Amino acid sequence: MKLTGAQIIMECLLEQQVDTVFGYPGGAVLNIYDALYEYKDRIRHICTAHEQGASHAADGYARSSGRTGVCIATSGPGATNLVTGIATAYMDSIPMVAITGNVNLNLLGLDSFQEVDITGVTMPVTKHNFIVKKIEYLADTIRQAFRIAQEGRKGPVLVDVPKDITAQMYEFIPATQSLNEEQQAAMQLPISKKPVQLQASKLEYALELIANSKRPFIYAGGGVLAAEASAQLKKLVEKIDAPVACSLMCQGGFDQADDRYMGMLGMHGTKTSAQALKNCDLFLAVGTRFSDRIICNAKSFARHCPVIQIDIDPAEFNKNIDVTLKLCGDANEILSILNARLHQDDHAQWLAQIRQWKQEYPLVQKSIDSQDITPQMLFQTLNELTQSEAILTTDVGQHQMWAAQFYQFRHPRQFITSGGLGTMGFGLGAAMGAKLANPDKKVINITGDGSFHMNCNELSTLAKYQIPIVELVLDNSVLGMVRQWQKLFYEYRFSHTDQDKKTDFVKLGEAFGVKSFDIRSKDDVMPVLKQAFSLNEPVLVACHINRDFNVLPMVPAGASAEEPILEM
């Protein structure tokens, strides 16, 4: 069957069971959009306000569902607008395929209108990228893009397609029908990046280290979610009978209602995690790259005890810290192998100590003024109203850390946040993607006034498509997290962090066609949020909070992860 390049792209998306794509039309993707018109009953296209929103939406779709997110943009500025979203996905290893248009083949390299070398631009922030210069390679390139995005350590892949390729006609052979040898050979890329088999000696060593440990510490990172390893993690924790800390990326990867959960570890981790780190005699890390936000100081992190690291990417071993034992491969597979061999252990005494620390150092946020709405109070209300079952997306800053600290995440893929890149403006697009992937779940985007101002344009998309998410703005009129650092390290010189913008959030929300509410006093919190959740439409809620709340505990830059400060 002869199809145009644009139709071939549609057929390839359908092969991958893509039901939703996010994007924005433009000159170089006119043919692709014409095909989207033709395929509209099979592929839903959400047209965002800005390409960045589309990339974050594809990311949120992927994080909340485990499937590959897809975004489409035109050449030049359309493509560069995707870059922040692609980089966000890259840093957190999120599977995404970005399709960009480019100028006609004969105009490439001539500084043509809206021409950008997007494969060159995105080389450092994609797992791989392609430019398709021959129609015969188009279908297999798209298939490869999906394979690379999902295989091994996941990540974003960009496919750049010049406009005339999308117009050319070519025989489309569905993936179900085998390609001939010549075609296969032309497209074969050796991806022999399979996880290493677990050596028997390594397995024995791991079992020995675990058996010899009296005070084990289990630490789980985003790899647990990527590998769908939550059930095996739970089993591991129960068998070893050890306390658990989760990274920001792994919130919900372990049920936080479980008694063994200690909270986060690292820069804004709990004092309990820090105490446990200091006193443990084995550090078992699952699906983590030991980012600087966790280890804080590479010279002092877990140097007193053996460290076992499980990760799918061999390049993450001995990169940021040296470890005793490296187990390379899919976290779910490795944990299954370990669990099958582990005997039931009992560390009642160690866990009693952990419980004591938890009582001694609870996460509490004191109000500064008796009238204050504390973020903790806000998240407790959210917990109550949603039975801790909502999907929370966030932007970046203080609100992000409070969400991680105070909302009780019980399931994987419940917390969607930009951990590695720390992208302000991520949340609203991500919430949109998460809601479309999970129509039956409540989705709340937690944002601050700073982040909100970056990409609030996407409220128009929510209104247009009537995507019922709750946009909760924690408005303190300052860039709270940066300001907090200015308090600590810059003698309260609040350079450009006291924003004091004049934005009327309620009026703005209404102007976009989104029902909007204000929370100004403690008494408003419950009724307003209750009303917001009862409406089956997009809602904005602005909650005004004191600008002097800090995110605590905190490990100041360069200090040891064992010694967070509790007050400032």
Place this chain on the structure above:
Amino acid sequence: MNHQNEEKEYILSVLAQNHTGVLLRISGLFSRRCYNIKSIVAAQTEDVNRSQILIVVQGDDRIVRQVDKQLNKLIEVEQVTVLNDHEAVVREHLLLKVMRSDETSNQLMAIANVFHANVLNVSADDMIVELTGTPSTLNSFIECYKPYHILKSLRTGTMAMEK
């Protein structure tokens, strides 16, 4: 300081798909991750679909292990080998233009003969010689010619092949 952390030069032999941009991906990885490239040589192999890229990296053991693993993650890279001096033949090619006069000519020729260098061109004021050898041989050769005023020198970068 333990010997593992000593900085030295390592030769990496990378076999990659012969695609547009593959050299950019490899060199980009080096600059992005702050690894130092001393030299890089890239060419198509006997198989037109493959490129062989030889990279000399300055660093310690740890860095070389990282480079190796990061290179392996590039989709188009098929194989990375860290070559060892005594397990590989190592060669570099030099073109050198040196000032000459009738007085210095014999001395320059004598040095060239000692090193088995070839004279490619002789003009009234200068001559061009070529030499293939190990990087240290080339260094010695250049040292010998220095007093005669070197006008220009070009080195290819290190090539190496496993024995």
